[in-house]
Amino acid sequence: MIAQHLPALQIVLPLLAAPIVVLAGSARFAWLFSVAVCWAAFAVSIGLLAQVMQGGEISYLLGSWPAPWGIELRVDLLNAFVLLLVTGTAAIVLPYARRSVRIEIAPEQQGFFYCMLLLCLAGLLGIAITGDAFNVFVFLEISSLSTYALVAMGRNRKALTAAFQYLIMGTIGATFFLIGVGLLYMMTGTLNMADLAERLQPLHGTRPVLAAYAFIVVGMALKLALFPLHLWLPNAYAYAPSVVTAFLAATATKVAIYVLLRFTFTVFGADFAFADQPMSLLLFVPALLAIFAGSLVAIFQENAKRLLAYSSVAQIGYMVLAISLATAAGLSAGIAHMFNHALMKGALFLALGCVFYSIGSVAIRDMAGIAKEMPWTMAAFVMAGLSLIGVPLTAGFISKWLLLQAAFELGLWWLGLLIVASSLLAIVYIWRVIEVAYFQPRPEGRVAAREAPLSLLLPTWVFALANVYFGIETSLPVTVARGAAAALFGAGG
Amino acid sequence: MSGATLILLALALPLVGAIGIAVTGRWEDLREGVTLTTAGALFLTVLAIWGQVSDGKEVALTLLPLLPEVPLAFRVEPLGMIFALVASGLWIINSIYSIGYMRGNKEHAQTRFYICFAISLASTMGIAFADNMLTLFVFYEALSLATYPLVTHHGDEEAKRGGRTYIGLLMGTSIGFLLFAVLYTYGETGTLDFTPGGIMAGKIPEGVAAVLLVFYMYGIGKAALMPLHRWLPGAMVAPTPVSALLHAVAVVKAGVFSVVKVAVYIFGIDFLQTLPTSDLILGIAGFTVITASLIAIRQDNLKRRLAYSTVSQLSYVVLATFILAPLSVMAAALHIAAHAVAKITLFFAAGSIYTAAHKTEVSQLDGIGRRMPWTMGAFAVGALSMIGVPPAAGFLSKWYMLLGAHAAGQWFALAVIIASTLLNAAYFLPILHAAFLKPLSSEAQAHPHGEAPLPIVVALTMTAGLTVLLFFWSAPVVELASALAGMKP
Amino acid sequence: MSFLAHYNYWIVILLMMLGLYIVVSRGNLVKKIVGLNVFQTSVFLLYISIGKVEGGTAPIIEAGYSVYSNPLPHVLILTAIVVGVATSALGLALVVRIREAYGTIEEDEIDHQDDDE
Structure with missing residues (x-):
């Protein structure tokens, strides 16, 4: 009985939980309840993935209205994977939240904080699961609005301006998306994605359809922070509360990439985007620029969180680059990297959250000598950092391997060279932090930092170890990514 | 025990040892006991593997599919056997030495030191037994990372700088060049298994393979071909046992080991002969041999002189x-073993001098042979082996090299080997001369000292003995090396 | 078919550009929000225009009428309007907080203060 309604439960759970959390009032209850909800959502997404892997695509009709009229929830391998990623991150991050939030958020705001986090989760899950184009916009705004509020809760006043900047750019992006959906509706009279795909077939050459695609791509590029539309990201990540940064870095941009994939492959079709239109080039160039500009700027950051934020810009570049290759191998590399990057950045940002918890700062110079006092935190940081660089036996290596393989398959050996060259930049910026933390002496007169408590360390280590686990036991991400990529090409082709 | 279990044991033992060291870190004697036991057990395991290989059994293990198409797989072949024997055997002696050295110099963070050492050995075993290029690459990187804390052991500014060069060059080249070359090879040939005769012939055009060869050779930064040799002298900031085992045996040997592996099993010797860049690599290697020797002559710091000698x-x-x-x-394989025992002796001696007399420069060594006869005696054996004087192991490998060069008509190589022998003599003999024949300086006379602590002396005597033993009892190693080269001994 | 036949779309485009221009060019945060509103409103108008069917009447079934306007875009845009209101509210709330923290709502002055830190 429940198994049938898993798709609906996936969104409804966090959505309903959000107001309950606020009404209850107590911060402790809010946390406990949120943890429970996130784990339930995680369980649901595991169930969904299992169902999809066994029985193929699931279509769920909300309120039993038949598909083109009512709203359809549709789960295939790709979004089941995204759902798993989002809920999994939430389930690991939330246990971490209690202590971190206690020192970073004012007590009277903590209830709202959890409410916003759950709303954001509901929004992200909704985007991923829905089969209705307009619905995507609604959930996009649910997640975005709650994200702006979450970012603004950071302690530094710069968090406010960062949130404002994000709000402006995010709203423009979402509105662009809305225009695109409107144009599609104008041409086809439907909003259901599967229906859209069918009815768009004969209309591919028309100008409104082209315009619609352009608006959707640009809107999503803003949301996923594709260079040069990434300007909102570094500040938002740097000044948001630690928990929020970790959660967003691991999930938000990935979901935006998912939307881009869904529209490009399922709704418009790979042929339309890559054969008729020069999408490859349009994605390839910014992606490559993102990789190099992001990594180079990251090297010169003074704030460790900002450093990682710029690294995220570069890593998003890798994903988009992989997609722009427009082959099944490239696509699966991109999808696998979505997953692996979530593991790396989750661990790295949580580790920085531990540092912030202990010394109240994540400026690199304040981290001098900290590894002696916080060996476990920094060890997790190193592990995830190695994964980011792409050292073997970590998840990052698998991503790099798949990406390079995809490039070589097309005979793009020079691209392979550029990719390996760019990962050398990652060594530089990760090592900057490591050297400071391990080799610089502690500044005179600084109060001794304490190792972060277990409730912070445990989630950090879960992420860090996941990097190693998925670097050795690669079958889950690789098979799913390959299956999803094959399905996407099959659907649009 | 089956071969697969033995390989697993060889990989797991050092790691289990590392955990044991971490657990017993508080009790020094117990901790050292764990290190020695692990080293001994590892050597026995490798010996057992050797036994199976000599019986003609195939020893292989496929661990898990790292990537859907390329598993983490191991297989014992002659070259890997030599490397594993040398590394695991010398680990025992080096552990004895480490105990004397680390205690004698009251080093800090000794537990971390022994843990990293054990992990490095596990990585070395992985490299030695790797059955495909991916597996080799995985453990190659693991070795770089596991040795980084050892290089930066002192934690001061100099260590940090040395460590930065170390990790930067090794990881930069391996990710920048080696990974690229490996992936490209995989993309074109669809396999990465080490196959006798190579996997490239007929699948990759010669022009491309020629470029790939350069990528491979410079991607294996641990082989320290010029101009990518800078990490090795930089790494000399590490404590002496690290320099001795890792920078004379494990790390650098992992480099040249990979070079030979790639040449024999990825490219294939026959295919290499058709490539224009083979001569280029030969030329660069010759240039490195000569240049590094010339630099070594000018180094006054003993460890740096030894480091440049290693590069050469x-x-x-x-x-x-x-x-x-x-x-x-075959000579190349032999030289891996011969150089290992000799160079570790030299480093042991350098560390012994530092521990007993606190001297680091060559110019301070006047007359020291009389105070430290064992140390300097061993040093002499090592030095003679480096030059290639019988009865030391170095003579054998040089001899076969000369024979090979002559047979192949490679006069350039022949000239390089002879010239460098003279250069070797030029930077080692003055040390021996000073140590044994010059009188003690007045400064030294004011600070009397004797031999180094007993474990150190025992260790360096053992390695010196091995250097000579390898000359007289070379049959087993020669046998393995010939099998690699596809010859009947 | 003249230039002005689809004048409603021209208005949409004009408003859209005006809105975006205000967002980009004004340093005053409140004015940015206003610009954003204008921009969003243009999209509302776009949707409402889509729903119009020539000769159609309000979509209420009544004898004598057979052509109705499409009600769906209007429903959709109601949602979007709600979202727009929420965005404005959140944006203005942020502006209030920014003013409390910085004492100004001019972008360049805020940047100036941040640089001084």
Whole structure:
């Protein structure tokens, strides 16, 4: 009985939980309840993935209205994977939240904080699961609005301006998306994605359809922070509360990439985007620029969180680059990297959250000598950092391997060279932090930092170890990514 | 025990040892006991593997599919056998030495030191037994990372700088060049298994393969071909046992080992002969041999002089490989073993001098042979082996190299080997001369000292003995090396 | 078919550009929000225009009428309007907080203060 309604439960759970959390009032209850909800959502997404892997695509009709009229929830391998990623991150991050939030958020705001986090989760899950184009916009705004509020809760006043900047750019992006959906509706009279795909077939050459695609791509590029539309990201990540940064870095941009994939492959079709239109080039160039500009700027950051934020810009570049290759191998590399990057950045940002918890700062110079006092935190940081660089036996290596393989398959050996060259930049910026933390002496007169408590360390280590686990036991991400990529090409082709 | 179990044991033992060291870190004697037991057990395991290989059994293990198409797989072949024997055998002696050295110099963070050492050995075993290029690459990187904390052991500014060069060059080259070359090879040939005769011939056009060869050779930064040799002298900031085992045996040997592996099993000797860049690599190796020796002559710091000597000796192996004659490939394999025992002796001696007399420069060594006869005696054996004087192991490998070069008509290589022998003599003999024949300086007379602590002396005597033993009892190693080169001994 | 036949779309485009221009060019945060509103409103108008069917009447079934306007875009845009209101509210709330923290709502002055830190 429940198994049938898993798709609906996936969104409804966090959505309903959000107001309950606020009404209850107590911060402790809010946390406990949120943890429970996130784990339930995680369980649901595991169930969904299992169902999809066994029985193929699931279509769920909300309120039993038949598909083109009512709203359809549709789960295939790709979004089941995204759902798993989002809920999994939430389930690991939330246990971490209690202590971190206690020192970073004012007590009277903590209830709202959890409410916003759950709303954001509901929004992200909704985007991923829905089969209705307009619905995507609604959930996009649910997640975005709650994200702006979450970012603004950071302690530094710069968090406010960062949130404002994000709000402006995010709203423009979402509105662009809305225009695109409107144009599609104008041409086809439907909003259901599967229906859209069918009815768009004969209309591919028309100008409104082209315009619609352009608006959707640009809107999503803003949301996923594709260079040069990434300007909102570094500040938002740097000044948001630690928990929020970790959660967003691991999930938000990935979901935006998912939307881009869904529209490009399922709704418009790979042929339309890559054969008729020069999408490859349009994605390839910014992606490559993102990789190099992001990594180079990251090297010169003074704030460790900002450093990682710029690294995220570069890593998003890798994903988009992989997609722009427009082959099944490239696509699966991109999808696998979505997953692996979530593991790396989750661990790295949580580790920085531990540092912030202990010394109240994540400026690199304040981290001098900290590894002696916080060996476990920094060890997790190193592990995830190695994964980011792409050292073997970590998840990052698998991503790099798949990406390079995809490039070589097309005979793009020079691209392979550029990719390996760019990962050398990652060594530089990760090592900057490591050297400071391990080799610089502690500044005179600084109060001794304490190792972060277990409730912070445990989630950090879960992420860090996941990097190693998925670097050795690669079958889950690789098979799913390959299956999803094959399905996407099959659907649009 | 089956072969697969033995390989697993060889990989797991050092790791289990590392955990044991971490657990017993508080009780020094117990901790050292764990290290020695692990080292001994590892050596026995490797011996058992050797026994199986000599019986003609195939020893292989496929661990898990790292990537859907390329598993983490191991297989014992002659070259890996030599490397594993040398590394695991010397680990025992080196552990004895470490105990004397680390305690004698009251080093800090000794537990971390022994843990990292054990992990490095596990990585070395992985490299030695790797059955495909991916597995080798995985453990190659693991070795770089596991040795980084050892290089930066002192934690001061100099260590940090040395460590930065170390990790930057090794990881930069391996990710920048080696990974690229490996992936490209995989993309074109669809396999990465080490196959006798190579996997490239007929699948990759010669022009591309020629470029790939350069990528491979410079991607294996541990082989220290010039101009990518800078990490090795930089790494000399590490405590002496690290320099001794890792920078004379495990790390650099992993480099030249990979070079030989790639040449023999990925490219294939026959295919290499058709590539225009083979001569280029030969030339670079020759250049490195000579230049590094010339630099070594000018170094006053003993460990730096030894480091440059290592750079030069490593290129011997590359040079020998790229003579591309069966005899010379065999000599390359032999030289890996011969250089290992000799160079570790030299480093042991350097550390012994530092521990007993606190001297680090060559110019301070006048007359020291009389105070430290054992140390300097061992040093002399090591030095003679480096030069290639019988009855030391170095003579054998040089001899086969010369034979190979002659047979292949490689006069350039021949000239390089002879010239460098003279240079070797030029930077080692003055040390011996000063130590034994010059009178003690007045400064030294004011600070009397004797031999180094007993464990150190025992260790360096053992390695010196091995250097000579390898000359008289070379049959087993020669046998393995010939099998690699595809010859009947 | 003249230039002005689809004048409603021209208005949409004009408003859209005006809105975006205000967002980009004004340093005053409140004015940015206003610009954003204008921009969003243009999209509302776009949707409402889509729903119009020539000769159609309000979509209420009544004898004598057979052509109705499409009600769906209007429903959709109601949602979007709600979202727009929420965005404005959140944006203005942020502006209030920014003013409390910085004492100004001019972008360049805020940047100036941040640089001084």
